[in-house]
Amino acid sequence: MSNPASPPAVDVLDERPGLTFPPGFLWGAATAAYQIEGAAAVDGRTPSIWDTFSHTEGRVLSGHTGDVACDHYHRLGDDVALMAELALKSYRFSVSWSRVQPGGTGAANPGGLDFYRRLVDELLANGIEPWLTLYHWDLPQPLEDAGGWPARDTAARFADYTTLVADALGDRVRYWTTLNEPWCSAFLGYGSGVHAPGRTNGADAVRAGHHLMLGHGLAVQALRAARPAAEVGVTVNLYPVDPASDSPADSDAARRIDGLANRFFLDPLLRGSYPEDLVADLSTVTDFEHVRDGDLATISTPLDLVGVNYYSRHVVAAPVEGVEADPAPSCWPGSEDVRFVTRGVPVTDMGWEIDAPGLTETLRRVNGYTDLPLYVTENGSAFVDSVVDGQVDDVDRLAYFDAHLRAAHEAIDAGVPLRGYFAWSLMDNFEWAWGYTKRFGMIHVDYDSQVRTPKSSAKWYASVIRRNGLAAQ
Ligand code: FCB
Numbered sequence: 471m472s473n474p475a476s477p478p479a480v481d482v483l484d485e486r487p488g489l490t491f492p493p494g495f496l497w498g499a500a501t502a503a504y505q506i507e508g509a510a511a512v513d514g515r516t517p518s519i520w521d522t523f524s525h526t527e528g529r530v531l532s533g534h535t536g537d538v539a540c541d542h543y544h545r546l547g548d549d550v551a552l553m554a555e556l557a558l559k560s561y562r563f564s565v566s567w568s569r570v571q572p573g574g575t576g577a578a579n580p581g582g583l584d585f586y587r588r589l590v591d592e593l594l595a596n597g598i599e600p601w602l603t604l605y606h607w608d609l610p611q612p613l614e615d616a617g618g619w620p621a622r623d624t625a626a627r628f629a630d631y632t633t634l635v636a637d638a639l640g641d642r643v644r645y646w647t648t649l650n651e652p653w654c655s656a657f658l659g660y661g662s663g664v665h666a667p668g669r670t671n672g673a674d675a676v677r678a679g680h681h682l683m684l685g686h687g688l689a690v691q692a693l694r695a696a697r698p699a700a701e702v703g704v705t706v707n708l709y710p711v712d713p714a715s716d717s718p719a720d721s722d723a724a725r726r727i728d729g730l731a732n733r734f735f736l737d738p739l740l741r742g743s744y745p746e747d748l749v750a751d752l753s754t755v756t757d758f759e760h761v762r763d764g765d766l767a768t769i770s771t772p773l774d775l776v777g778v779n780y781y782s783r784h785v786v787a788a789p790v791e792g793v794e795a796d797p798a799p800s801c802w803p804g805s806e807d808v809r810f811v812t813r814g815v816p817v818t819d820m821g822w823e824i825d826a827p828g829l830t831e832t833l834r835r836v837n838g839y840t841d842l843p844l845y846v847t848e849n850g851s852a853f854v855d856s857v858v859d860g861q862v863d864d865v866d867r868l869a870y871f872d873a874h875l876r877a878a879h880e881a882i883d884a885g886v887p888l889r890g891y892f893a894w895s896l897m898d899n900f901e902w903a904w905g906y907t908k909r910f911g912m913i914h915v916d917y918d919s920q921v922r923t924p925k926s927s928a929k930w931y932a933s934v935i936r937r938n939g940l941a942a943q
Contacts, residue, residue: 488942489879496599496890497935498560499553499912500848502606502650504536505899507566509543513581516572518608519618519659523666534905540897540915543585548922550592552913553896556928557935560599562847562892563589564606564650570638571631574610578634586635590642601892602643603705604632604689606650607665614667619678620660622760628685632692640697647777647847648689651707652682652735662801664903672755672803680760683738687768705777705847706735708836710828711784714811719788726751726805727786740839742770755803775889776836777847780829780874782822785811818870819852819908826873833881833888843889849874850894852901852908855925862914862925871927875940893931897922
């Protein structure tokens with residue numbers, strides 16, 4: 471546990487050694503369907519919960535929607551050419567469920583599948599390994615209308631959709647992740663309601679989390695049945711959670727938040743059980759009657775890899791007696807009154823504290839659960855960028871990547887089987903409730919002209935990939 475009074479977590483050494491990554495290290499960049507594709511109503515695609523949500527007034531900053539986004543749907547050839555310029559070894563993208571199976575049930579939509587076939591073929595033609603995520607938050611709206619993730623049947627629908635995608639693309643896609651960040655789908659989507667579908671009920675959030683994991687387990691089984699050679703995993707977003715002081719009350723607050731943020735997913739997925747203390751913490755929220763015999767065995771179906779998304783650390787403190795919890799709907803059901811503390815260290819444009827050592831800590835922690843190969847499937851930062859003479863000199867983003875790659879290397883040195891790293895994101899895109907106001911890309915996107923401009927971080931990342939490591943500085 472880090473001492474909250476310690477200096478900024480960014481690496482402040484003046485001279486940094488060169489570092490080489492293991493042979494075959496999979497260098498990539500990531501995106502997600504709704505954040506980049508646009509073409510919301512093209513070739514048979516029907517609305518997902520994010521279409522509905524973004525078109526509902528007051529849900530997304532400035533009323534932004536993903537209707538056009540980066541128009542990647544119509545620009546995939548040019549975008550893959552940019553990936554090749556970046557020397558990417560792999561590209562992690564997600565499939566829009568309502569594009570390939572409009573409405574979320576029934577037959578596949580050939581037009582939708584064709585887009586992903588063309589994308590995958592173009593990647594392979596450029597020597598870039600496709601990495602397919604089946605679900606990056608965009609549930610088909612009719613499935614939400616039927617109950618959404620709090621309803622058990624949604625898990626079965628997800629497995630059916632998985633079979634359609636595996637049948638169509640499994641001959642050319644080797645790497646698969648089922649879900650992206652189920653914590654966000656469950657607790658932001660159904661708890662705080664800041665993400666689609668915007669519902670605010672703690673018990674629903676917990677049920678959603680369970681059914682997402684059940685859907686994951688069923689999808690792994692569907693993939694294994696359709697494509698025995700596939701490398702299959704799941705992506706979870708994890709945070710180290712530190713107490714603000716060494717008081718027992720703050721430690722207990724950290725235990726609670728760690729339970730909801732991390733162990734809610736890691737324990738069922740990798741150990742086949744819910745942590746007892748978490749179940750007790752949630753006793754005022756739910757009695758877990760939604761968990762049926764056999765669910766945890768399905769959820770913990772063996773995997774080939776685990777994907778970790780890492781952005782920051784949480785530091786928390788016990789509730790102050792006599793002070794009421796914020797009445798706004800919470801993404802921490804049962805622990806609404808825990809306080810999140812800022813340490814005064816440098817933050818990104820999201821306000822997220824920059825904490826590279828937290829990545830080492832997180833990877834080592836997951837390695838304590840499993841010997842499976844690990845991949846950082848997302849890591850990156852938003853900063854305000856300016857285009858000057860056609861250049862974007864994003865020194866802050868570059869420094870963020872550099873510090874986190876050094877932290878990733880430290881985990882490898884400590885024996886963690888880390889096999890790859892995906893920068894978030896390939897290009898600026900629709901940042902969910904923040905719309906287009908936050909830029910995470912290595913490639914700048916002018917949303918009026920759709921002109922793409924590789925930033926300094928992109929050029930630097932290409933050199934990192936080419937030398938399979940970091941130059942001495
Ligand atoms: C992650 C999401 C990704 C992006 C980054 C900044 O939580 O998976 O889509 O929004 O955050």
